[in-house]
Each structure stands twice: as C-alpha cells, then as structure tokens.
Amino acid sequence: MGTLSALISVEESRDSLQKPANYLVNPLKQYVYTMNEQHVTQIQRALPEHKVIYIGSEQGFSLSGIPLGGDQYIRSKLQDNLDKTKEVIANICKLKNTQEKLILLLQCIPGRIQHLLAAVPIHLSRDFARQHDEAISKAVAATLDLGDLTDRDKLLMQRKISKHGLGLRSMEKNLEFLFISGFMRSIKSVKNTFPNINDALQYTIQGESGLGRQLADALSTLHGLPSQKLRLLLPDTIEHALSDSFEWHHDEIQRELDNLVVEAHDALYDLSRIPDQQDKATMLSTDTSIFQLIPRSKILQIPNEDLIYLAKQLFGKAQRRYICKFCPNVAQSTGNICGARLDSRDLHLRTCKINNVHHQKHEALRFWFKDFVKQAHIKTAPAPPISEVSQRNPTKQLAGDLMLVDVSLRQAERDGKCGVLDFSIITPAAESYCAGAAKQPL
Numbered sequence: 137m138g139t140l141s142a143l144i145s146v147e148e149s150r151d152s153l154q155k156p157a158n159y160l161v162n163p164l165k166q167y168v169y170t171m172n173e174q175h176v177t178q179i180q181r182a183l184p185e186h187k188v189i190y191i192g193s194e195q196g197f198s199l200s201g202i203p204l205g206g207d208q209y210i211r212s213k214l215q216d217n218l219d220k221t222k223e224v225i226a227n228i229c230k231l232k233n234t235q236e237k238l239i240l241l242l243q244c245i246p247g248r249i250q251h252l253l254a255a256v257p258i259h260l261s262r263d264f265a266r267q268h269d270e271a272i273s274k275a276v277a278a279t280l281d282l283g284d285l286t287d288r289d290k291l292l293m294q295r296k297i298s299k300h301g302l303g304l305r306s307m308e309k310n311l312e313f314l315f316i317s318g319f320m321r322s323i324k325s326v327k328n329t330f331p332n333i334n335d336a337l338q339y340t341i342q343g344e345s346g347l348g349r350q351l352a353d354a355l356s357t358l359h360g361l362p363s364q365k366l367r368l369l370l371p372d373t374i375e376h377a378l379s380d381s382f383e384w385h386h387d388e389i390q391r392e393l394d395n396l397v398v399e400a401h402d403a404l405y406d407l408s409r410i411p412d413q414q415d416k417a418t419m420l421s422t423d424t425s426i427f428q429l430i431p432r433s434k435i436l437q438i439p440n441e442d443l444i445y446l447a448k449q450l451f452g453k454a455q456r457r458y459i460c461k462f463c464p465n466v467a468q469s470t471g472n473i474c475g476a477r478l479d480s481r482d483l484h485l486r487t488c489k490i491n492n493v494h495h496q497k498h499e500a501l502r503f504w505f506k507d508f509v510k511q512a513h514i515k516t517a518p519a520p521p522i523s524e525v526s527q528r529n530p531t532k533q534l535a536g537d538l539m540l541v542d543v544s545l546r547q548a549e550r551d552g553k554c555g556v557l558d559f560s561i562i563t564p565a566a567e568s569y570c571a572g573a574a575k576q577p578l
Contacts, residue, residue, distance in 0.1 A: 169197060202255045210256055214264045221248050221268060225275045234440040235431050237279045242304055242428065245272050249307060254318030257350050258311055265307040272304065280447035289451055291401035292419065296394050300419050300450075301401075302427060305394075312354040313393060319351055320377060320384040327378075334378075341374045348374065366392040415452035422450045432507075465490045 166186045168179055173190050180188045189197065196205015196213075203213035228240045249268050253261050273293060277285050285293075294309070295301020307314070327333065341348040351374045358370055369385050369392065371377040377384070405412045426446065431437040463474040467490045474490055 167197075201251060203252075207260060210260050214252060214256065214261060217249055217252060218264050218267055218271075221245060222271050224248070225271055229275055229278065232440075233431065234279055234443050235429065235438055238276065238427055238443070239430055241272060241276050241279065242302060246305065246307070250314060253307060253311060253314040255315075258315055258354060259350075261315075262308065262311060265311050268307050276302070276304065280451075281444050282447065282451055282453060288401065288404040291397060291404065292451060294397050295401055296398075297424050297428065299394070299398050300422050300424055301397075302424060305397075309397075310393060312357045313389065316351055316354045316358070317384070317386055317389075319347075321386060323378065337378060338375070341378070361393075361396060363392050363396055366396075411452075418449055418452065422446070424450070463488055 168188050191205040196209035203210045231237045293302045293304045297303040405416045463476040465474045
C-alpha cells in the first residue's frame with residue numbers, strides 16, 4: 137500500500153536486486169489495487185508489468201480468506217460460503233447414523249462462517265448469519281425428528297452443553313460480539329508490529345463512517361444487553377480499547393453472553409403450568425454430552441431410535457414409548473421389574489435406577505473418559521472400596537464408581553478447577569460418600 141511514486145521506487149529497487157544470487161520475482165503475479173477508477177490507466181502506464189485491479193461495487197479481492205472490496209463483491213463471497221455450507225449440510229444429512237450426523241452438524245458446521253463474520257461489516261453479514269442459523273437448526277431438527285422449532289426450542293439448542301443444551305450458538309445473535317472481537321484480538325499485535333500506525337488508528341476509530349463507526353455501533357449494542365457483569369468486561373469506548381492497560385477478556389464475555397441465552401430460555405417456561413414444569417425438569421435432568429459422543433467403538437454407538445427418543449424428551453415433544461402405565465425396566469442382575477407408575481410423558485424413565493438406556497449412556501461416557509485420559513497420559517486412580525451398607529437397602533453395600541485425576545483439565549479462569557472427570561452413583565445411598573470423596577485426594 138502507498139502512493140504511485142512509492143510503488144515505482146520499490147519496483148526500481150527490486151529490478152536492481154534481480155540477480156541469480158538473490159530472490160526471483162514473477163512479475164505476472166504482481167497486483168496493484170485501487171479504489172479510484174480514474175487512476176487505473178495512470179498506474180498501468182507507470183507499471184506495465186503489473187496487473188491493475190479496480191475495486192468497485194462489483195470487484196474486490198480476498199486476503200487470508202476475507203473478501204475486501206465493494207459491497208456487491210463481499211455479498212457474492214458470503215453467498216458462496218453459504219451455498220457451500222448448505223451443500224455440506226445436505227451431504228451430512230444423507231448419512232444413516234443419527235449420532236454421526238449430529239456430531240458433524242454440531243462440531244463442523246458453525247466454524248465455516250465465523251472468520252467472515254469477524255471481519256465483514258455487520259450490515260452486509262447479518263442476513264447471511266441468519267440464513268446460516270436457519271440451515272443448521274433445521275438440519276438438527278430433522279436429524280432428531282423434532283418437527284417445527286419454536287423460539288424455546290431454538291434457545292435450547294443455543295444453550296451450552298454444561299447448561300443442558302446442544303451448544304449450537306447463534307451466529308446472528310453473536311454477530312456484534314464476533315465482529316468486535318475480531319478487532320480486539322488482533323489490535324495489540326498490529327500495534328506492536330507497526331508502531332507508527334497509532335495515528336491512523338486514532339483517525340479510523342474517530343470517523344463518523346467506515347470501520348470506526350461500525351465498531352462503535354457493535355460496542356453500543358453489547359453495552360445495551362441486560363448484564364452488568366458484561367458491561368464491566370467491555371471497554372467504555374473503542375478508543376479505550378487501544379490503551380495499553382486494556383485487556384480483552386474474550387472467554388469471560390462469551391460466557392456472559394451464554395448466560396443471557398440461559399436466562400432468555402428459562403423465561404419461556406411458564407412454571408404455573410404443569411407441562412412446562414415437566415419440560416424444565418426433564419431439561420435439567422438431561423446430560424446432553426450424550427449428543428456429542430463420537431461412535432469410535434461399539435460401546436460408544438447409540439441406536440438411532442434411542443437418541444431421537446432422548447432428544448424428544450429433552451425438547452418437550454409429547455410422546456410415549458410404552459403403552460403400559462408402569463415402568464417396564466428389568467434389572468439385569470436380579471430380573472426384578474421396576475413397576476413405577478408412569479406419567480403421560482414417561483418422565484420416570486429419565487431417572488429410573490434400572491434404565492438400560494441410561495446405564496448404557498454411562499458406560500459409553502466412562503469408556504470415552506478412560507480413553508481420553510489414557511491418550512493424554514493423565515494419572516488416574518480407582519475409587520476406594522466401600523465397607524458401609526446402605527440404610528435404604530441393608531442387604532446391599534454402598535456402591536460408588538469414581539475416577540479422579542491429579543491435574544485440572546481446565547484453566548482456573550475458565551469453568552473452575554474441578555479435577556473429577558467421571559462421577560456416577562450406582563445406588564442413591566452412595567451420595568454422601570461420593571460428595572466427600574470428591575473433595576479428598578486419594
């Protein structure tokens with residue numbers, strides 16, 4: 137970038153260096169970009185070996201995958217990205233295994249557009265972000281046979297997995313955050329690399345149009361969200377963010393935005409109605425990590441009908457798997473039938489102590505954790521033996537299945553310092569033992 141005279145001087149210097157002992161330059165790959173159509177002829181005459189590209193309403197170029205140029209050119213690149221994403225989604229949906237489809241949709245699709253939303257002006261990208269959300273949410277709904285999605289269903293998809301959701305963040309609702317974080321996460325490295333750019337930055341952020349105005353509008357939108365903690369994490373102004381003392385707390389801000397999704401979703405449950413009470417209880421009792429399991433081995437494979445059944449329960453889609461009025465689960469060890477009375481939604485099956493589906497889920501998770509820590513070379517230890525007997529069932533000993541690790545897998549400033557990877561209770565009487573064991577090193 138620079139004036140025409142500067143470019144000519146650079147090329148003259150390059151010609152003097154063009155010797156076998158130095159580097160070679162292919163003049164056919166030298167480009168000059170200009171936003172002034174009247175300068176094209178002048179530049180071409182001064183630099184005949186270069187290709188001069190006018191960036192107008194229909195033209196532009198891509199730098200590190202980011203389209204730069206006129207609005208029409210940027211929209212065309214966003215549309216290309218969206219079309220390719222829809223094509224990938226369509227190919228994923230051709231798979232027969234529900235588990236494989238779901239993990240690909242939840243883990244592989246969202247990242248296809250984030251780099252664009254972090255750099256492209258919001259007024260150009262918003263419509264494409266909305267279409268991206270619709271395409272992936274409809275695909276997930278079709279995969280889990282959920283039918284038409286309500287606003288509550290969409291928010292449940294957007295909740296974090298640790299908050300009993302599917303972890304499918306909305307690109308449209310996070311658009312301002314993505315855009316402003318793209319600037320915040322790179323501005324310090326830019327300032328350190330180009331110390332003389334400060335004047336240009338000040339001029340940019342104080343502008344009434346262009347990037348400075350777009351960043352200010354995005355920051356103003358985030359300031360307007362109903363979260364005092366979020367307001368304290370954000371800079372007061374874009375100019376404040378340029379100061380050496382400012383720290384951009386990306387993860388903390390993202391977590392606060394996730395908490396706002398949880399609050400918005402919880403507000404859609406009318407707890408004066410029994411059906412909504414049942415739906416929320418079901419959601420809070422569901423470990424949605426089961427929807428993220430990768431079927432690498434037989435023990436991690438969940439039948440399509442079981443996964444869809446669990447999903448329908450999670451999203452409060454009224455259904456019944458069993459016509460009988462009592463729980464039909466049979467204990468594998470004794471052959472006893474549970475026989476607990478079932479309500480209209482089979483909610484008892486969520487917490488039945490002899491539910492084969494949930495025991496299978498636990499085995500799958502336990503295998504996954506064991507394989508994970510083995511690959512990470514993390515030291516583990518089995519639970520100590522239990523000699524007490526259950527007060528509820530005097531003929532049975534308390535049983536706890538516990539696996540501890542000697543290090544935390546999360547940073548202290550993220551989601552805590554808990555070192556327990558796998559934690560389950562085989563009989564409910566073991567709750568007090570496990571509560572204490574989780575706090576004491578082996």
